[in-house]
Amino acid sequence: MVDPELLIHRDASGLAHAVAARFVTALVDAQSNGRVAQVVLTGGRVAAAVYRAVAESPAGRTIDWRRVEFWWGDERFLPPGDPERNETQARDALLSQVDVDPARVHPIPADTGQTAEVAAEAYATELAATLSALSDDKGRAVPAFDVLMLGVGPDGHVASLFPGYPQLEVTDVSAVAVHDSPKPPPTRVSLTVPALNRSREVWFVVSGADKAEAVAEALKETSTLPASAPKGRNRTLWLLDEDAAAQIQ
């Protein structure tokens, strides 16, 4: 693991466009290396702006979208198509605007009457089926994801891993159910830290003054916030606007 890198942009719009440009380049690079690009999407305010900027980017036309595999780091456990689902947001802003292969889009299951535990297990199985082949010649797991994007909550949560919640400590499965989330909706499904860490690059994308304290705390070596846990194998980027970066010492 290498030290996190900070990149600070003037405002939320500048941040979204810069992340979009970086995202397009990362996907093109992965495809140029002969890989099907594996990306993990997030939810939240700035993520939607990033997806819109990618969809509008002329450079996005250089991506073979049918050779991109889409995953989600977490999901709000709500019925299919609910506007609050991270999946719905990404579909509306990006996936419906480009020519994706539906078989390569892997939303976390929606609430169709099963429990969040069943949804988490199904997602872990789907991840394993697609990604288990990714091991080196000694059988060790290699990075599964090219880029994993994460938002950060004002409380320092990432994906649906909240401070003080037991899911943060889970290491034996790749996806877990979350109940009584402090942020609505109360029921969620999240990747665990070991699953998030199977990424070449982890990008924290954070905008707004309400996140400044959490960002500054997460960047301390002694931090125990969820946002301090995910690390990319090759790079960990903190992509911030000036407001979110304001309290970094």
Ligand SMILES: O=C1O[C@H](COP(=O)(O)O)[C@@H](O)[C@H](O)[C@H]1O
């Ligand atoms: O609920 C969630 O919130 C976080 C952050 O969202 P924001 O609107 O405060 O930027 C997001 O990263 C996570 O994926 C989502 O489920």
